[in-house]
Amino acid sequence: MNLTPPQRPSTDELRLLADTGRWNVISTVAASKAGHIGGPLSAMDLLVALYFGQLRIDPAQPRHPERDRFILSKGHNAIALYTVLAQRGYFPESELASFDHGDSRLQGHPDMKLTPGVDASTGSLGQGLSAGAGMALGAKRRGLDAHTWVMLGDGELGEGMVWETVLSAPRFGLDNLTAIVDVNGLQQYGWPAGESDRFDRSEPLGHVDLGAVFTGFGWTVHDIDGHDFTAIFDAFDAAEAARNHAGRPSVILARTAKGRGVSFTEGTYTWHNGVATEEQLRTAKAELLEKGEVR
Amino acid sequence: MTAQRKVWGDTLLELTREDDRVVVLDADLATSTMAVTVAEGNPEAFIQVGIAEQNLVGMAFGLSTMGYRPWLSTFGVFLTHRALDQIRMLVSQTGAPVRIAAAYAGLLNGSSGKTHQDIEDLAIMRAMPGMTVLAPADEHEARAITRWAAEHDGPVYIRYARDAVAPVFDADYVFHPGAVHRLRDGGGDVTLVSTGVQSSRVVEAAELLAARGVDARVVHVPSLKPVDGDALLAAISGVGTVVTVEDHSVINGLGGLVAELIAERGDPDAPRLHRVGLADGWSESAPNAFLLDRYGLSAERVAEQVLEALGHSPSPSATVTVTAPGGTVG
Ligand SMILES: Cc1ncc(C[n+]2csc(CCOP(=O)(O)OP(=O)(O)O)c2C)c(N)n1
Ligand SMILES: [Mg+2]
Numbered sequence: 001m002n003l004t005p006p007q008r009p010s011t012d013e014l015r016l017l018a019d020t021g022r023w024n025v026i027s028t029v030a031a032s033k034a035g036h037i038g039g040p041l042s043a044m045d046l047l048v049a050l051y052f053g054q055l056r057i058d059p060a061q062p063r064h065p066e067r068d069r070f071i072l073s074k075g076h077n078a079i080a081l082y083t084v085l086a087q088r089g090y091f092p093e094s095e096l097a098s099f100d101h102g103d104s105r106l107q108g109h110p111d112m113k114l115t116p117g118v119d120a121s122t123g124s125l126g127q128g129l130s131a132g133a134g135m136a137l138g139a140k141r142r143g144l145d146a147h148t149w150v151m152l153g154d155g156e157l158g159e160g161m162v163w164e165t166v167l168s169a170p171r172f173g174l175d176n177l178t179a180i181v182d183v184n185g186l187q188q189y190g191w192p193a194g195e196s197d198r199f200d201r202s203e204p205l206g207h208v209d210l211g212a213v214f215t216g217f218g219w220t221v222h223d224i225d226g227h228d229f230t231a232i233f234d235a236f237d238a239a240e241a242a243r244n245h246a247g248r249p250s251v252i253l254a255r256t257a258k259g260r261g262v263s264f265t266e267g268t269y270t271w272h273n274g275v276a277t278e279e280q281l282r283t284a285k286a287e288l289l290e291k292g293e294v295r
Numbered sequence: 296m297t298a299q300r301k302v303w304g305d306t307l308l309e310l311t312r313e314d315d316r317v318v319v320l321d322a323d324l325a326t327s328t329m330a331v332t333v334a335e336g337n338p339e340a341f342i343q344v345g346i347a348e349q350n351l352v353g354m355a356f357g358l359s360t361m362g363y364r365p366w367l368s369t370f371g372v373f374l375t376h377r378a379l380d381q382i383r384m385l386v387s388q389t390g391a392p393v394r395i396a397a398a399y400a401g402l403l404n405g406s407s408g409k410t411h412q413d414i415e416d417l418a419i420m421r422a423m424p425g426m427t428v429l430a431p432a433d434e435h436e437a438r439a440i441t442r443w444a445a446e447h448d449g450p451v452y453i454r455y456a457r458d459a460v461a462p463v464f465d466a467d468y469v470f471h472p473g474a475v476h477r478l479r480d481g482g483g484d485v486t487l488v489s490t491g492v493q494s495s496r497v498v499e500a501a502e503l504l505a506a507r508g509v510d511a512r513v514v515h516v517p518s519l520k521p522v523d524g525d526a527l528l529a530a531i532s533g534v535g536t537v538v539t540v541e542d543h544s545v546i547n548g549l550g551g552l553v554a555e556l557i558a559e560r561g562d563p564d565a566p567r568l569h570r571v572g573l574a575d576g577w578s579e580s581a582p583n584a585f586l587l588d589r590y591g592l593s594a595e596r597v598a599e600q601v602l603e604a605l606g607h608s609p610s611p612s613a614t615v616t617v618t619a620p621g622g623t624v625g
Contacts, residue, residue, distance in 0.1 A: 123410030123411065158344075188323050189324070189325045
């Protein structure tokens with residue numbers, strides 16, 4: 001049976017899913033006393049849009065050969081992927097409590113041998129896009145209709161291996177490959193902030209014209225607000241429409257805010273990882289789940 | 296108790312203030328490795344290269360040819376694996392005085408799991424010609440080794456642990472490359488040989504063994520290369536059984552080193568060797584206590600394995616079988 005694209009939820013439904021996901025991230029990490037916050041929160045809207053509105057997948061058949069693939073190249077954001085996989089029905093949400101606990105299917109970094117729905121193991125930054133190029137090439141050679149999506153961090157683009165794939169993917173005509181860069185403006189530590197920076201440290205790629213760079217390497221570029229679901233789906237639609245037509249891969253430069261959605265985590269490198277106090281948890285919960293209106 | 300990474304950051308800041316040729320290059324983990332101490336205390340001596348470990352090693356080599364004395368700051372796993380070719384050609388083959396500070400060495404890295412657990416580094420670095428390979432036991436030795444390495448004119452690889460352990464040395468400890476240290480005398484029954492912060496847990500294991508009537512000597516080997524082989528063989532002689540214990544694969548680390556020495560010496564009275572460490576498999580994400588217990592490196596579990604090696608009947612908890620975490624899918 002062929003997999004079909006999901007019926008896209010309304011923007012309000014997507015926001016609720018994403019903010020619930022954000023709460024799952026911050027509360028799960030607090031419970032396991034270790035984990036990443038900022039990247040998971042910036043990526044959440046994109047992940048929810050992918051899993052609930054884009055990927056042709058079936059949680060009951062996580063290894064379906066025709067499925068679209070997703071690789072979280074910035075594997076330290078695993079908890080974000082786990083919460084969305086749980087919300088999407090790959091495993092019970094209650095299992096999130098086992099994150100990082102030992103004897104768990106939910107490792108600190110995604111493990112394709114343990115977690116249903118994880119298509120590639122990651123954690124050492126820089127490797128995911130290359131793995132995705134291999135999947136996209138394999139799909140082409142096997143005549144499979146699958147699209148491969150890979151999410152990278154803006155700091156992660158410092159890794160040389162990323163650029164080996166950026167250079168070679170167009171040569172293979174991989175229009176069934178889409179990279180999503182979560183341009184959240186911060187890495188773990190980086191450089192001191194300058195005048196033009198959005199947050200409390202320097203934008204990792206602030207000195208780079210990313211659109212021009214990817215265009216120059218032969219990719220189609222979509223530069224969007226990564227927290228705007230309409231813009232996200234427009235970019236997804238364009239990337240999907242390119243599949244089997246464009247002859248070149250697509251990249252979505254998603255401008256986001258690290259730590260998005262919680263007042264004390266948004267826009268600061270100090271919440272790259274961290275464990276929230278009881279009081280911070282109350283604040284986060286109020287801001288994410290108990291606000292009267294949808295953001 | 297002070298964590299080795301904190302000692303490293305503090306000592307490095309002192310070194311950069313004493314000598315402006317000393318610089319630290321970071322691959323975006325300064326807040327974990329504690330190179331942040333230099334970034335904040337002496338920003339001129341701190342160079343952020345970004346999340347690019349290969350570039351990190353290449354630039355450190357280049358700076359070393361310009362009269363600088365560079366240190367590297369990132370998790371060890373990304374140096375000995377991602378940047379191995381760069382270490383091999385630019386550092387080892389040239390003898391460049393690049394100090395490779397391997398942060399978060401071994402199993403205990405704050406629940407990050409197997410992607411970040413470097414349990415092969417000693418095997419890899421021991422095989423690297425010209426590389427000095429060091430694994431300090433505690434905060435005092437970490438400080439002494441850091442200061443020694445700053446003066447050494449050649450490549451140095453040093454393991455630094457993330458979390459503090461009970462010290463085994465005093466603040467006036469002096470490091471001599473190659474030397475081995477008896478941390479506990481006696482040893483009528485067995486000699487325990489260890490390295491890095493695992494030595495601290497092995498001293499504790501020896502106390503547990505003493506309480507069970509087993510007399511164990513403890514020998515600490517901070518310098519896997521160079522090593523004073525005669526001194527090491529002398530330290531393990533005179534007992535029937537030697538047990539090596541390491542926060543590393545049992546293949547080609549400390550256990551491998553001791554096996555090589557014993558085999559080459561060919562002494563018919565040489566002790567029988569047991570290697571305790573990580574079996575030939577991957578570990579998982581979990582809190583420290585869980586990992587030490589599951590993978591046999593806690594004082595309690597080391598003591599159990601020593602008793603087994605000595606032929607004592609195992610206590611029920613010593614028969615834990617290690618299984619893959621959580622089962623597998625697909
Ligand atoms: C090869 C490698 N080097 C270093 C790290 C350690 N590390 C984990 S996350 C991180 C910062 C990532 O920043 P970015 O890619 O911008 O991710 P995000 O902001 O989305 O969390 C670093 C340096 C790693 N996991 N892998
Ligand atoms: Mg980032």
